[in-house]
Amino acid sequence: MPWSEINEQKDNLYRLSLKGLTNLEKASWEASPHELLMCQMKGQSEESCHNFVKVLLSNGRKLFACGTSAFSPSCTWREMENINHITDTLRGVAKCPYSPYANITSLMTLSGQYFAGSPMDFSGTDFAIIRDLGPSSLRTKHYNALWLNEPQFVGSFETDAFVYFVFREEAVEYMNCGKKVYSRIARVCKNDTGGAIMLKDNWTSFVKARLNCSLPGEYPFYLDEVQGMTYLPDEGLLYATFTTPHNSIPGSAVCAFNLTSINEAFRGDFKYQRNAASAWERAPRSDYHGQCSGGSSNQMEDSAYNYQLMDSAVHPTTERPLYFNSMETLTHIAVDVLPTKVHRAVHVMYVATVEGLVKKISVLARTQTTCVLEIWKPLPPNLPDSTIYSMHFLKDTESVYLGTNSGVLRIPADHCARHQSKQACLNAMDPYCGWNELKLKCMPPPQHDPLASHWYQKATECPILNHPVDGGWSAWSGGPTVLKSQVTAACLCPTPVIVKPDPDEMGC
16 A cells, blocks of 8 residues: 655645655645744744645646645645645735635536635634635625524535535534534535625625435434545445544444435525524525526525524435444545446545544445445554545546544555455455456456456345354364354454555454
């Protein structure tokens, strides 16, 4: 598993090869001495007063990068194949947060529009969803809890007409004692031109709805705090990880949401509070608000000013979460879709835990139940910080990429070679693996064709972990050894495998 150690995580940009993660280019990007001085004079620590890269996007031709630059955000346009060549420098305020510890999600459309969800001010209290670098700049209302209430942004994605943002925030509609955090998905139109009077320079299409990931029952058990997400555009599916609050019963889940259901919630009625002392109630749907008309009107502007929150929550594709565990905390998620011998498309989820593990989980196509195939312990044991900060799946290399505080790691999706027999290979139920009768090996499908006649695969149920195998004759008893459980998950039996970076450490 290729590992690229990065000793200087701040003040630098790196360009790495996709397969070997070799360092192709390094670009130094430090804050100026004046910015460093002013940062510390404003009460920030020396560690915080560096340039931490928070935005790294491409418009298909050039690289757009933004950094905190000692609490004085700055952005640059660079050549993709020569990141030391800066073609333009922009002020980063309203494009990048001041603090290196702030959550931000950003994306750039093919037309060159830049969208982001982030804190916008030095104090980190003015949260906004913005559009910049286009014909006009728009944002959510300043310091308005009905629009955004101390959100923590998790991710974003686009469709033809809309841009969606996933975040968690304090729920303004929660009327009981204390505070409550809900998971949200918000939507804005790409062609929103903003208002003319009340909403000048603000969205007229901004709407948001609650994401419901819960265990069903007479009293549903809600997992309210979204932690990570990934969107599959070809399938129109949003996958996300959810957890319970720190002071609650520990638990994490994965839920999937269909884009059709998300948009259906945005076509429903609104939730509205007449004044601070009133209960929240349902408000009739406006035909003007939330639509991508490309223009504004007084009626649209009035509706957009008063209504943001949808009355109906977005419900997942299955009644129960796809995956749930009461004793762990999930963070990031990545998903691959691949054909198998039996099914046209099987989804495989990769979820990271707060301890630095990665679980490889298949979703059975017919029942939508999930199976834990492998558990990876991918990070070198000597790392001072085992936190996984980012995780992505790249189809071109069939690999999972992990970003940590110390470097970047690439993990191939298949570990078929660890299954030494046909029975072990088939019992693993791994969508990536099958038995090749010509080579007598457990391996991925030949020429990426799972329908090849000499390649056998099951992958229709969860791994079989208790199949007996003949252990042979022992050296001391002269008789047959006790039958052992089939090691479908190397090194751990009957639980799934912990895969380590060094192949020499993978023997049982």
